[in-house]
Amino acid sequence: MSEILNDGWKLESLKIEFQNWGDYKGKYVGKVKFTNKDEEAFMFNLTPDDTQDYINLVSKKLVQSASHLGSKLLSSLDLIPAPQVINLLPNQE
Numbered sequence: 001m002s003e004i005l006n007d008g009w010k011l012e013s014l015k016i017e018f019q020n021w022g023d024y025k026g027k028y029v030g031k032v033k034f035t036n037k038d039e040e041a042f043m044f045n046l047t048p049d050d051t052q053d054y055i056n057l058v059s060k061k062l063v064q065s066a067s068h069l070g071s072k073l074l075s076s077l078d079l080i081p082a083p084q085v086i087n088l089l090p091n092q093e
Contacts, residue, residue, distance in 0.1 A: 008036045016051050024048060028055060 016030040030046030046054075 008038075009034045010036070012041070014054075016046070016054055028052070030054070
């Protein structure tokens with residue numbers, strides 16, 4: 001992967017979608033697109049097995065964000081005291 005990035009290629013998009021029809025109905029599939037300064041591009045698909053790795057990668061942060069949002073919503077409706085925000089992830093500095 002570093003060879004691609006060192007040669008001027010940049011990740012333009014990473015898209016994962018849940019399929020509601022077709023061969024992958026009920027599963028996640030994805031697409032990855034790279035571009036370079038010459039406006040060339042290539043894209044490849046991610047299978048349900050590939051996308052599971054990305055889902056696993058973001059799942060902890062997703063649950064943490066959803067919990068924080070729920071606490072803020074309850075607090076804004078005066079249903080609980082203002083929440084204490086606790087960072088469970090290691091410092092990314």
